[in-house]
Amino acid sequence: MFEFKEYVESANYIKGKMNGKKPKIAIILGSGLGVISEDIENKIVINYKDIPNFPISTVEGHAGELIIGNIGKKEIIAMNGRFHYYEGYDLKETTFPERVFKLLGIETLIITNAAGGINKEYKAGDFMVINDYLSFFAESALRGQNLSEFGERFPDTSETFNKELSDKLKEIIKEKAGVVREGVYAYMKGPTFETPAEIRALRIMGADAVGMSTVPEAVIAHHCGIKNVAVSCITNMAAGVLEEKLSYDDVKNTADKVKIIFKQIVKEFIEAI
Numbered sequence: 001m002f003e004f005k006e007y008v009e010s011a012n013y014i015k016g017k018m019n020g021k022k023p024k025i026a027i028i029l030g031s032g033l034g035v036i037s038e039d040i041e042n043k044i045v046i047n048y049k050d051i052p053n054f055p056i057s058t059v060e061g062h063a064g065e066l067i068i069g070n071i072g073k074k075e076i077i078a079m080n081g082r083f084h085y086y087e088g089y090d091l092k093e094t095t096f097p098e099r100v101f102k103l104l105g106i107e108t109l110i111i112t113n114a115a116g117g118i119n120k121e122y123k124a125g126d127f128m129v130i131n132d133y134l135s136f137f138a139e140s141a142l143r144g145q146n147l148s149e150f151g152e153r154f155p156d157t158s159e160t161f162n163k164e165l166s167d168k169l170k171e172i173i174k175e176k177a178g179v180v181r182e183g184v185y186a187y188m189k190g191p192t193f194e195t196p197a198e199i200r201a202l203r204i205m206g207a208d209a210v211g212m213s214t215v216p217e218a219v220i221a222h223h224c225g226i227k228n229v230a231v232s233c234i235t236n237m238a239a240g241v242l243e244e245k246l247s248y249d250d251v252k253n254t255a256d257k258v259k260i261i262f263k264q265i266v267k268e269f270i271e272a273i
């Protein structure tokens with residue numbers, strides 16, 4: 001658990017490094033999807049380890065830095081590397097940055113991730129805009145004392161992902177990638193990939209894709225009034241869908257193959273909103 005003043009302390013540290021920039025858009029770069037950071041201009045890079053109270057990213061393929069700068073005319077903050085529950089953090093730690101973003105004046109959060117495809121129509125390399133989530137097997141990131149400075153005790157979740165922004169993102173994906181998916185993301189805690197039986201169950205429950213991130217971040221951001229929009233890169237078909245074992249190499253290889261188009265989608269989206 002963190003106290004309100006700890007979020008303030010981190011935000012003040014970051015503000016002190018921002019050279020007067022006032023970004024309203026933040027983006028979380030998912031596994032292997034950090035390439036967009038190359039296109040950020042006038043960069044200010046802050047290492048997570050230098051920010052008071054910030055956790056440090058431990059996963060291969062995830063850097064650990066905040067990048068503040070411009071994409072086109074827009075000022076943004078990018079999280080190059082995120083925090084996952086499976087790394088051993090509790091959910092208040094994994095979602096620490098989103099509350100700091102709120103204090104920095106962020107209004108829109110773009111969340112990206114790598115995910116497994118559960119919907120049998122999907123193919124590796126597809127992009128799915130997330131319109132809702134399942135999170136039955138994980139505790140809520142809001143468990144514990146409510147910090148009313150950020151939001152209410154029992155928040156509504158019927159529009160965790162902003163519809164207007166999601167529609168805009170779908171349009172851009174369709175134009176750039178030819179195919180766009182939209183569906184329900186099932187949050188699983190990892191780090192084991194799911195079992196084939198879990199994937200069959202998740203499919204029956206209405207999930208289209210599965211992953212180990214995004215939901216805690218989206219819950220915390222929505223709670224404090226940030227608008228979310230989220231996209232999964234389907235890096236592999238989920239366990240048991242195809243006759244093959246899963247490996248993180250497949251996740252990285254697919255992310256690598258789509259990174260140029262992914263970058264174009266994100267850039268165009270940021271410029272359009």
Ligand code: HPA
Nearest residue numbers: 114115116210211212238
């Ligand atoms: N399951 C969970 N997380 C993932 C997967 C998956 O199949 N692919 C990429 N992240």
